[in-house]
Amino acid sequence: MLDVLCTHASEQGHTDVVKLLLEKNPNVDLCDNDGRSPLFMASCYGHTDTVKLLLEKDPQVDLCDKNGLSPLYWASLKGHTDAVKLLLEKDPHVDLCDEDGWSPLLIASQEGHTDVVKLLLEKNPKIDLCDNYGWSPLYHASEHGHTDVVKLLLEKNPKVDLCDNDGWSPLLKASCYGHTDAVKLLLEKDPHVDLCNKNGNSPLLIASQEGNTDVVKLLLGKDPNVDLCCRDGCSPLYHASAQGHTDVVKLLLEKNPKVDLCSRDGCSPLFMHQCHAE
Numbered sequence: 001m002l003d004v005l006c007t008h009a010s011e012q013g014h015t016d017v018v019k020l021l022l023e024k025n026p027n028v029d030l031c032d033n034d035g036r037s038p039l040f041m042a043s044c045y046g047h048t049d050t051v052k053l054l055l056e057k058d059p060q061v062d063l064c065d066k067n068g069l070s071p072l073y074w075a076s077l078k079g080h081t082d083a084v085k086l087l088l089e090k091d092p093h094v095d096l097c098d099e100d101g102w103s104p105l106l107i108a109s110q111e112g113h114t115d116v117v118k119l120l121l122e123k124n125p126k127i128d129l130c131d132n133y134g135w136s137p138l139y140h141a142s143e144h145g146h147t148d149v150v151k152l153l154l155e156k157n158p159k160v161d162l163c164d165n166d167g168w169s170p171l172l173k174a175s176c177y178g179h180t181d182a183v184k185l186l187l188e189k190d191p192h193v194d195l196c197n198k199n200g201n202s203p204l205l206i207a208s209q210e211g212n213t214d215v216v217k218l219l220l221g222k223d224p225n226v227d228l229c230c231r232d233g234c235s236p237l238y239h240a241s242a243q244g245h246t247d248v249v250k251l252l253l254e255k256n257p258k259v260d261l262c263s264r265d266g267c268s269p270l271f272m273h274q275c276h277a278e
Contacts, residue, residue, distance in 0.1 A: 015049045018042075028059045035065035043071035043087060046080035051087070061092045068098035076104035076120065079113040084120070094123045101131035109137035109153065112146035117153070127158045134164035142170035142186065145179035150186070160191045167197035175203035175219065178212035183219070193222045200230035209239035213247045226257045233264035242272035 018038075022028070031037045039059045042050040051071075055061070064070045072092050075083040084104075088094070097103045105125045108116040117137075121127075130136045138158045141149040150170075154160070163169045171191045174182040183203075187193070196202045204224045207215040216236075220226070229235045237257045240248040249269075253259070262268045267275075 015047070015053065018050050018053055022053060022057060028054060028057045029063055031063070031065070035063075035067075037063050037071075039063070040065060040069075040071045040074065043080065043083050044074040044078065046075070046078060046083055048080070048082040048086065051083050055086060055090055061087060061090045062096055064096070064098075070096050070104075072096070072104045073098060073102070073107060076108040076113065076116050077111060079108075079111060079116055081113070081115045081119065084116050088119060088123055094120060094125045095129055097129070097131070101133075103129050103131075103137075105129070105137050106131060106135070106140060109146065109149050110140035110144060112141070112144060112149055114146070114148045114152065117149050121152060121156060127153065127156045128162055130162070130164075134162075134166075136162050136164075136170070138162070138170045139164060139168070139173060142179065142182050143173040143177065145174070145177060145182055147179070147181040147185065150182050154185060154189055160186060160189045161195055163195070163197070167199075169195050169197075169203075171195070172197060172201070172203050172206060175207040175212065175215050176210060178207070178210060178215055180212075180214045180218065183215050187218060187222055193219060193224045194228055196228070196230075200232075202228050202230075202236075204228070205230060205234075205236045205239060208236035208245065208248050208252065209243060211240070211243060211245035211248055213245070213251070216248050216251050220251060220255060226252060226255045227261055229261070229263075233262070235261050235269070237261070237269045238263060238267070238272060241269035242275070244273065 029037050039054045062070050072087045095103050105120045128136050138153045161169050171186045194202050204219045227235050237252045260268055
């Protein structure tokens with residue numbers, strides 16, 4: 001019962017109660033039916049003072065729940081910077097992943113917790129460690145437009161062209177969602193600007209289709225293949241014309257693309273623009 005009370009007190013952040021209970025030397029690593037320890041619960045909810053008290057009792061810092069989630073993972077997910085700092089002082093396994101392959105760095109990068117990412121990087125984690133879908137920390141930070149996180153990750157020289165299982169690179173994701181600042185940072189690392197996903201979509205094609213004018217401008221500054229088509233034979237100009245993205249069409253035409261380049265079904269950019277206009 002004493003051990004159970006310690007878990008509940010840790011979850012609620014009742015520091016004085018935790019301190020009293022710890023004086024009775026409970027099993028500090030005793031978990032509930034879901035495999036959650038007192039340290040796990042305190043880290044999850046960001047109860048820094050409680051985490052500090054528990055760590056003084058030398059618990060198993062990498063003790064995970066039934067889903068393979070560690071205290072460090074949860075603190076990183078929630079952005080509890082002070083808790084992360086305390087946990088890292090105990091030298092946990094910084095690359096410990098859950099059953100889906102998510103590491104603390106991966107989840108912190110996705111959530112945009114810049115200060116947490118900075119702390120984790122000081123422990124030299126595997127910068128390119130991907131989850132089961134092939135998503136890397138840089139991929140997620142780029143996808144969500146977390147510019148400060150992207151900058152921190154790039155300082156560690158990750159594989160900038162590392163793609164997920166469907167062939168999406170960080171640059172392709174950032175271009176798709178119009179994250180101009182992230183695209184700019186990525187391009188400074190000289191990625192493969194024409195690297196396509198499994199459907200043959202390049203960063204320029206995706207940005208043109210989505211009407212991300214500023215991204216298109218940045219990409220064109222790297223001299224991509226302006227006529228590179230997807231598996232359906234559609235070019236960037238085709239997609240921009242079909243969607244009525246006038247500013248993008250103007251930028252593309254400055255690069256002298258094949259204006260009559262048709263898709264596999266024989267449709268030209270001009271034809272598709274007329275379809276859009278109607």
